[in-house]
Amino acid sequence: MDRTPGPSVRLRLTLSYAGFLMLAGVLLLAAVWLFLLRYVPERALIVPDGTSTLTHGVFPVRSNLLRVFAPRAAAVLGFLLVLGLGGGWLLAGRMLAPLTRITEATRLASAGSLSHRIRLPGRQDEFRELADAFDAMLGRLEAHVADQRRFAANASHELRTPLAISKALLDVARTDPDQDTGEILERLHTVNARAIDLTEALLLLTRAEQRSFARERVDLSLLAEEATETLLPLAEKHGVTVETSGDFTPALGSPALLLQLTTNLVHNAVVHNLPTGGAVRVTTAVRSGAALLTVENTGEQLTPQRVSTLTEPFQRGSERTRGDHPGVGLGLAIATAITDAHDGRLTLTPRPDGGLRVTVELPTAGPVDHNPGG
Numbered sequence: 333m334d335r336t337p338g339p340s341v342r343l344r345l346t347l348s349y350a351g352f353l354m355l356a357g358v359l360l361l362a363a364v365w366l367f368l369l370r371y372v373p374e375r376a377l378i379v380p381d382g383t384s385t386l387t388h389g390v391f392p393v394r395s396n397l398l399r400v401f402a403p404r405a406a407a408v409l410g411f412l413l414v415l416g417l418g419g420g421w422l423l424a425g426r427m428l429a430p431l432t433r434i435t436e437a438t439r440l441a442s443a444g445s446l447s448h449r450i451r452l453p454g455r456q457d458e459f460r461e462l463a464d465a466f467d468a469m470l471g472r473l474e475a476h477v478a479d480q481r482r483f484a485a486n487a488s489h490e491l492r493t494p495l496a497i498s499k500a501l502l503d504v505a506r507t508d509p510d511q512d513t514g515e516i517l518e519r520l521h522t523v524n525a526r527a528i529d530l531t532e533a534l535l536l537l538t539r540a541e542q543r544s545f546a547r548e549r550v551d552l553s554l555l556a557e558e559a560t561e562t563l564l565p566l567a568e569k570h571g572v573t574v575e576t577s578g579d580f581t582p583a584l585g586s587p588a589l590l591l592q593l594t595t596n597l598v599h600n601a602v603v604h605n606l607p608t609g610g611a612v613r614v615t616t617a618v619r620s621g622a623a624l625l626t627v628e629n630t631g632e633q634l635t636p637q638r639v640s641t642l643t644e645p646f647q648r649g650s651e652r653t654r655g656d657h658p659g660v661g662l663g664l665a666i667a668t669a670i671t672d673a674h675d676g677r678l679t680l681t682p683r684p685d686g687g688l689r690v691t692v693e694l695p696t697a698g699p700v701d702h703n704p705g706g
Contacts (some may be wrong), residue, residue, distance in 0.1 A: 341431075343577045345424035348419060350416030357412040361405045409531065418605070429638050430459035446474040474665075494527040498568040528564040534559060534663040536592060540669040545586040549697040552581040552590070552625050553616040559594040560614060567602045571609065572597070572629075578616030582697040585674040590694075593670040594625065601629035622676075622693040631687035639680045667692075 430452050440448045449470060452463035498520060503514050539545070553576075560576050567574045583590065594614075601612040611627045643664045664680075667690075671678040674693040683689055 342424045343428070346417060346420040349420030349423060353412050353420075354409065357409055358433055361408065363402065365405075367402070396544060396623045400654050423578050428484075430463060434459075434463055435469075437466065441473075446477060448471055491527065491530060494530070496524045497523045498527075524603075528553035530662075533666060536589075537662060537666050537669050540589060540666065540673045543673045545589060545673075547584050548587060550585055550587050550590050550658070551577045552583050552594070552623055552694070555587070555591050556614045556616055556625065557593045558591060558596075559598045562595065563602055564596050566599070567612065570602065570605070572600070572602050572605050572612055573610070574614065575610045576614045578614075579618075581616040581618055581623050583674075583694040584697040585694065589670045589673070593667050593692065594627075597625075597627040597692070600663045601627050601688070602692075604629065604631055606630050606686075618696060621696060623696045625692040625694070626689065628683060628689040629687045630683075632684070633686045634682040634688060636682060642680060642688075643678070665691075670689060 346401075367491045374484050433450055433452060437448055437450045449467045450463040451467065452460050453458060456687055501516050501520050501523070504511055505513065556576050560574050564574060584633065598612065598614060601614075603608075605612070610630050612627065615624075617624045617626075668678050669693070676692060679691045681689045681691070
């Protein structure tokens, strides 16, 4: 924003300090003058000691007092003016020193240096609260920018892989006319489907992070049943049993995004499971003013350190993934983004017997009605 140049805050504070000091001085001198006028007569009768009551002389005391008081009052006011300007300038500079450091840090941040911190020393006050809040904001921005750069690099790598495979298959088809066209087309179809899935996942992730959706009343138990029915053929194919339970669980949010959230969690629970005899359990409930969606699955033992990385984009957990469903590595990342967009919380917990438990807490959509239809 273009602004007209004006006096500095330090100069304005200096003038304010000096003006206040001058006003206090004027009021003090005025009070002294009024006191003197009240108790000093206009003329005084002077009688020499040891004499009779004969008048020695009558003098105008107030006029003499004014001649003596006025120049000294002016000198005091002049001294107060110099003291107010000099002391105010130094005092304003000392008071604004923290603001100068904050301004310098702001300039560095606007130039792209997010690693700089103010770290203002001293006891807590308004300036230090501002500096601490600014440092915290810089920390969040630095972490966000690092995440975005890492995400962009990973996304570019993931998108480049199917494109490179497609290019290689097309080169083979062009240079080798005897190559089986049907096989090449099938492989191209698979690679192209994977690229489309990845692109759609990236778009969904962006939409969730931007919170560009309308909020409606949603029953999480119905979404859990719908997601389970959709993925039931996949679960049966791999011998994974899926069980759902839960009463009416109202939440407030986007039905499409919350369905995608539930589907992602159930899909991950199916494909990241035991080779045989796996199980997935999906439950919904209302507890402590929050709508809960819990998806847990059997599987191998997971460490807390490993679990803490699973919500990062493109973290597939390849050692737990079935080879025919590698995914795009964005399932839990999308689930986390959708949860955050709904002001909720997603928690990953390793199960003692192996596998993973995912709990999503969402704001409820008002009081629970166990019979919404009637």
